Amino acid sequence: MRTLRVELGERSYPIYIGSGIMDSIGELSRKHGISVKSPQLIVTDDKVAPYYLAQVEQALTAEGYSVVTHTVPSGESSKSLQVYEEVMTTAIRGKLDRSSAVFALGGGVVGDLAGFVAATYMRGVTFVQIPTTILAHDSSVGGKVAVNHPLAKNMIGAFHQPAMVLYDVDTLKSLPPREVSSGLAEMVKHGLILDRDFAYWCRDHAEELLGLVPETLIYGLERGCAIKADVVSKDEREGGLRAILNLGHTIGHAIEAVGGYGRFLHGEAIAIGMAGSAMLAGMLGRDQSLYAETVGMLQALNLPVTLPADIMVEDIMDAMQHDKKFAEGRMVFIVPEAIGSVSIVKDVPVDAVRTVVEQLKGEVNT
Amino acid sequence: MRTLRVELGERSYPIYIGSGIMDSIGELSRKHGISVKSPQLIVTDDKVAPYYLAQVEQALTAEGYSVVTHTVPSGESSKSLQVYEEVMTTAIRGKLDRSSAVFALGGGVVGDLAGFVAATYMRGVTFVQIPTTILAHDSSVGGKVAVNHPLAKNMIGAFHQPAMVLYDVDTLKSLPPREVSSGLAEMVKHGLILDRDFAYWCRDHAEELLGLVPETLIYGLERGCAIKADVVSKDEREGGLRAILNLGHTIGHAIEAVGGYGRFLHGEAIAIGMAGSAMLAGMLGRDQSLYAETVGMLQALNLPVTLPADIMVEDIMDAMQHDKKFAEGRMVFIVPEAIGSVSIVKDVPVDAVRTVVEQLKGEVNT
Ligand SMILES: NC(=O)c1ccc[n+]([C@@H]2O[C@H](COP(=O)([O-])OP(=O)(O)OC[C@H]3O[C@@H](n4cnc5c(N)ncnc54)[C@H](O)[C@@H]3O)[C@@H](O)[C@H]2O)c1
Ligand SMILES: NC(=O)c1ccc[n+]([C@@H]2O[C@H](COP(=O)([O-])OP(=O)(O)OC[C@H]3O[C@@H](n4cnc5c(N)ncnc54)[C@H](O)[C@@H]3O)[C@@H](O)[C@H]2O)c1
Ligand SMILES: [Zn+2]
Ligand SMILES: [Zn+2]
Numbered sequence: 001m002r003t004l005r006v007e008l009g010e011r012s013y014p015i016y017i018g019s020g021i022m023d024s025i026g027e028l029s030r031k032h033g034i035s036v037k038s039p040q041l042i043v044t045d046d047k048v049a050p051y052y053l054a055q056v057e058q059a060l061t062a063e064g065y066s067v068v069t070h071t072v073p074s075g076e077s078s079k080s081l082q083v084y085e086e087v088m089t090t091a092i093r094g095k096l097d098r099s100s101a102v103f104a105l106g107g108g109v110v111g112d113l114a115g116f117v118a119a120t121y122m123r124g125v126t127f128v129q130i131p132t133t134i135l136a137h138d139s140s141v142g143g144k145v146a147v148n149h150p151l152a153k154n155m156i157g158a159f160h161q162p163a164m165v166l167y168d169v170d171t172l173k174s175l176p177p178r179e180v181s182s183g184l185a186e187m188v189k190h191g192l193i194l195d196r197d198f199a200y201w202c203r204d205h206a207e208e209l210l211g212l213v214p215e216t217l218i219y220g221l222e223r224g225c226a227i228k229a230d231v232v233s234k235d236e237r238e239g240g241l242r243a244i245l246n247l248g249h250t251i252g253h254a255i256e257a258v259g260g261y262g263r264f265l266h267g268e269a270i271a272i273g274m275a276g277s278a279m280l281a282g283m284l285g286r287d288q289s290l291y292a293e294t295v296g297m298l299q300a301l302n303l304p305v306t307l308p309a310d311i312m313v314e315d316i317m318d319a320m321q322h323d324k325k326f327a328e329g330r331m332v333f334i335v336p337e338a339i340g341s342v343s344i345v346k347d348v349p350v351d352a353v354r355t356v357v358e359q360l361k362g363e364v365n366t
Numbered sequence: 367m368r369t370l371r372v373e374l375g376e377r378s379y380p381i382y383i384g385s386g387i388m389d390s391i392g393e394l395s396r397k398h399g400i401s402v403k404s405p406q407l408i409v410t411d412d413k414v415a416p417y418y419l420a421q422v423e424q425a426l427t428a429e430g431y432s433v434v435t436h437t438v439p440s441g442e443s444s445k446s447l448q449v450y451e452e453v454m455t456t457a458i459r460g461k462l463d464r465s466s467a468v469f470a471l472g473g474g475v476v477g478d479l480a481g482f483v484a485a486t487y488m489r490g491v492t493f494v495q496i497p498t499t500i501l502a503h504d505s506s507v508g509g510k511v512a513v514n515h516p517l518a519k520n521m522i523g524a525f526h527q528p529a530m531v532l533y534d535v536d537t538l539k540s541l542p543p544r545e546v547s548s549g550l551a552e553m554v555k556h557g558l559i560l561d562r563d564f565a566y567w568c569r570d571h572a573e574e575l576l577g578l579v580p581e582t583l584i585y586g587l588e589r590g591c592a593i594k595a596d597v598v599s600k601d602e603r604e605g606g607l608r609a610i611l612n613l614g615h616t617i618g619h620a621i622e623a624v625g626g627y628g629r630f631l632h633g634e635a636i637a638i639g640m641a642g643s644a645m646l647a648g649m650l651g652r653d654q655s656l657y658a659e660t661v662g663m664l665q666a667l668n669l670p671v672t673l674p675a676d677i678m679v680e681d682i683m684d685a686m687q688h689d690k691k692f693a694e695g696r697m698v699f700i701v702p703e704a705i706g707s708v709s710i711v712k713d714v715p716v717d718a719v720r721t722v723v724e725q726l727k728g729e730v731n732t
Pocket of ligand 3: 138249270
């Protein structure tokens with residue numbers, strides 16, 4: 001079991017990563033001072049529950065904890081205020097008190113939802129994450145928790161750091177292949193923004209990553225988490241630097257929205273977005289080879305790098321406008337400078353972005 | 367205009383108190399760095415809006431702010447997740463961004479609701495309080511914001527300190543007399559827990575307070591806020607000391623619940639609770655004169671000190687059990703030691719509390 005510390009002053013916390021470590025959740029909870037006198041809540045979803053819920057429950061009860069559980073439907077639609085209220089109801093009926101903890105067992109959806117419950121139940125209780133997707137290596141660092149509003153994603157939320165994260169890579173074995181690739185998109189993104197060697201490592205170990213080889217996954221997740229943790233330590237509340245984590249996300253969020261949240265997985269959408277950002281870099285006069293290199297990495301991880309023909313360029317442009325990164329024909333964009341380095345460009349011409357989106361619909365041209 | 371500073375490190379903020387100061391809200395917002403480039407949201411209720419909304423809107427727009435408003439129905443029922451979502455909708459449609467502020471114009475209900483919106487809109491934006499009730503001198507210090515869950519009050523919330531509070535005592539002129547007394551209950555409570563002189567001052571100036579004489583009110587509100595601020599500075603997240611602010615609240619909350627939230631105002635319920643706490647002090651062998659002194663102060667402020675005959679003792683006891691302050695026949699209680707001083711007693715026999723509740727139904731016996 002490896003331990004990575006996210007440094008955030010008095011809100012610092014460890015991420016435990018390993019294979020076959022799920023059973024230690026009870027022991028670790030004791031070690032972290034979670035009271036056995038208070039009831040604990042596990043939130044999970046109905047795809048994850050059949051595989052891992054009993055195991056987590058048992059590991060906790062074996063250490064003397066009493067546990068209530070709440071299982072939500074799998075998928076983004078559970079990140080709603082309605083489901084949030086239902087989880088709150090379970091917490092109240094389960095008599096959770098201020099010394100209780102909320103455990104998120106699942107991917108980013110369960111993490112964001114349960115985290116927002118933890119942030120706001122009785123004005124905040126302890127939060128523990130047990131990520132079961134690769135993508136959740138991203139959401140388990142940084143303390144961002146949220147639910148969606150019908151008008152906009154992640155609009156309602158808080159910053160609430162977990163007390164610890166337990167990442168057992170064995171849980172990833174049941175993950176559908178598309179979800180694996182989607183999660184790897186965020187992993188390679190962490191390389192692309194800050195660590196050239198790690199970006200190439202992801203490409204060169206693509207087969208083992210896609211094949212879920214434990215040692216390879218553990219290294220990749222640890223390095224991905226560490227890079228994000230480093231950024232978050234320097235800018236916990238997203239005042240500036242943290243924006244670089246959004247490489248590929250401006251276009252990516254628009255793609256997700258136009259696809260009605262469901263057609264594209266988050267990692268797929270941002271993969272196309274990262275290809276777009278690299279293309280934009282070339283148009284802005286930066287290294288022309290960035291695009292081909294980026295596309296090569298993404299394709300090695302089985303990720304898409306083009307937009308399907310039926311997606312309308314103007315729909316993407318409109319959806320980006322929603323993201324409020326526009327002002328007077330210019331927009332803010334995270335643009336690669338080289339593999340492993342990006343900058344925040346505040347005055348990218350909207351027309352250049354439109355050209356990029358148009359070209360994303362064409363053939364891959366490297 | 368007087369300024370009181372609530373000391374909370376980097377979350378410190380000023381409370382401006384005065385008569386006829388509402389028009390300076392725009393100027394003060396500029397001074398506090400609230401951006402004129404971002405839209406601002408005023409949340410108020412339908413009893414307060416006709417009196418003061420236009421004035422606040424105008425004071426903000428005069429300084430160059432663009433403003434959206436959301437008016438909720440008056441009363442506790444607006445502290446719900448449903449109304450919260452509606453306010454969120456207004457915020458999103460109004461294109462509020464991370465540099466926007468949410469202004470709460472109203473009493474504790476609007477303050478708690480708008481504060482929870484501010485705490486969670488885009489993971490937290492600036493919060494400004496413009497209290498219009500006496501009771502809100504309490505809620506404007508301490509950063510507790512919340513909405514109710516159908517199963518329990520204030521169950522869903524956060525700690526979110528305002529950037530500033532503007533308290534114009536002129537707004538109190540339109541307050542119904544029962545609401546005036548209700549607010550004065552929290553004011554005298556601040557004296558009862560920590561400031562003997564202030565408690566007697568409240569009694570001796572009851573007539574001017576009830577008559578809303580500006581200078582008297584300004585002094586009383588300032589002192590009340592200062593006492594609470596002092597406690598909160600020492601225990602922002604309610605780890606220990608802050609509990610003393612709950613004098614009268616264990617019984618008081620039960621009375622509110624049994625009365626179905628509506629029959630008793632909050633201050634009325636805690637006035638009866640404070641009379642009960644003083645009675646309990648006597649039963650626990652403390653100064654026997656505390657009860658008579660306390661009752662005298664509360665009655666001077668037109669507050670009730672007994673329970674109506676139709677309220678069932680066991681209903682009050684059950685409602686307290688809900689409050690989870692029970693354990694094995696004992697409960698935690700804030701008990702007066704003298705006027706101006708209290709202690710947290712962890713092992714009050716439940717039977718003693720039952721006797722107190724029974725006696726609260728009798729005649730005032732001093
Ligand atoms: N808070 C953050 O910083 C942050 C960062 C990135 C993404 N997110 C959020 O995360 C969400 C996406 O995360 P995600 O991709 O993990 O989504 P997810 O939680 O929906 O999981 C993806 C799918 O895999 C299933 N699943 C999860 N674990 C499984 C397992 N071990 N075996 C089999 N099936 C499993 C889920 O039921 C779901 O159907 C989005 O809502 C996004 O906004 C948050
Ligand atoms: N956050 C905290 O620390 C804290 C502390 C104490 C109480 N509270 C909360 O505050 C709420 C009670 O506060 P409240 O007593 O101010 O209630 P309130 O906001 O409901 O106001 C009382 C009534 O007076 C009306 N009103 C308000 N200002 C007026 C004015 N100037 N003129 C005419 N009418 C006016 C309101 O419409 C309402 O009908 C409760 O929900 C309680 O939980 C919070
Ligand atoms: Zn992402
Ligand atoms: Zn109170």
